[in-house]
Amino acid sequence: MEKFKCSKRTVSRLWAETKNNKALGQQYIYKIERSLAHGVSCSKTTVWRWIQQGLIRAHTSAIRPDLTAPNKLLRLRFSLQALEVDSILRNLRFRSMHNTVHIDEKWFYMTKGTHRPLFGPDGEVIFDEKIGIFPFTQKVPAQRASKNRPVGTMVTKSIESVTKEVYRECLIQKMLPAIMAKWPTGASKVIYIQQDNAKPHITNDDPIWRQHANQNGFTFILVQQPPNSPDTNVNDLRWFRAIQSFPTQTSSQTINQLIEVVHKAFEELSPNTLNNVFLSLQECMVEIMKVKDENSYKLPHMKNGELARADALPLNLEVSQDLVRECISYLIEQRGNHGA
Structure with missing residues (x-):
């Protein structure tokens, strides 16, 4: 000692x-x-x-979708907006993201084929910030008899088409209650729910959503991530891939069994994994700032394991002020070029 x-x-x-x-x-x-x-x-x-x-x-297969010129500008602006000034150190770094919930849909197959964790002073998990994982399924009566069940037995079926109505109901009836039930005492109750631009997703001005966006002292705000930019969402970045590895190890014969396996995988994933994914997200945003109008970048490895063992793993990455000035100048220049 x-x-x-x-x-x-x-x-x-x-x-x-x-x-x-x-x-x-x-x-x-x-x-x-x-x-x-x-x-x-x-x-x-x-x-x-x-x-x-x-x-x-x-x-590792990197996520590299086709990006239009406007997409690239929106992605760069989105990354810059994630920064804040540290009032003590007077430097620029990413916001803590503790009040941002990332949501997305993911298909899990029976056949082969949210927020960051809060840790106490001794490393104990205060809040693992895994809000929940909700299946898009419904109970319907079996149309035909089989050796396992008589006709009319209620069976679980996947919802093949997730519409705005289905998505909105999941948000309001499942997501919001889960957030409020798990939210740690003393944390900000202004919560940003980040989603991509899929057609079924509703916007923050949806009239039915607005009726439920403020309740029990909470304010929920839906925000859209940049188009064609899955590398700005932790679910697409690494989180879903981590969960996906579990169902492939277990043979599921029914949808109910698959749901059980996916839920178990979700619960068993370490909060440290989620914390590392959020750091990867910030690394991606730094690289986005560097490449600006390009779509190819190599994600640097921070060696999170080594930093964690040395008790030197940062909560939020610092960003060079020169890089930020360069990006702001670039956005101003592009706005002038396009008359926007």
Whole structure:
């Protein structure tokens, strides 16, 4: 303790975290092998031999949709608007995003094929900020009898077409109550719900939404992320991919079983994973500022694991003031060029 100039409690905590991280890493590798073995219909031993021989390797598919010129400007402006001035250090950094909920839809298949966590002073999770995951399903009577059920039995079916009405009902009847039930005491009750520009999504001025947007001291505001920019939403960036790996390891015969598996995957994902995804989001925004009107950038690796073990993982990334000035000048120039 004298050597590291810290308390016995801190040493014990760091030692426990290191052992836990090692165990989680081994467990994660095992899950990858198991999932891949299941996907290619072979044993885990065979998969491990392929990895050792270099026949297969990890690959990350970057999100690179087609962006129009206006899309790129909106994406850049959106990234700049996520910044704030640190009143103490007098530098520019991303807002905490603690009152921003990211929502999106995701298909999960039976066949093969929100907010950041709040941690206490000793690393305990105060609020994991996983609001909920809600299936778009409905109960309908079975049209025909089978060996498993008689005709007329209520069965779960997926809603094939998510309309504005279905989406609005999910927001109002499921999302808002879940947020209010889980929201930590003392946190801001002005909450921004970020969504993409899919056709079923409603806007903040939707009249029915407005009737429910202010309740129990909460103010809910729907905001649209830039068009064709899934890299500005944590769900598309990495979160859904993390959840998706779990159902592929379990065989689901019914929709109810699939829902159970997806919910279990959602609950078991570590809050640290979600925290890292939000940092990845901020890294993406920094790269967006650097490339401006381009659509190709390489996401730098912060080595979050090493920083966390050294208790040096930032909550929000700092951004160079020179880069921000450069981006603002670029936006002004483009506005002049296009007469907007």
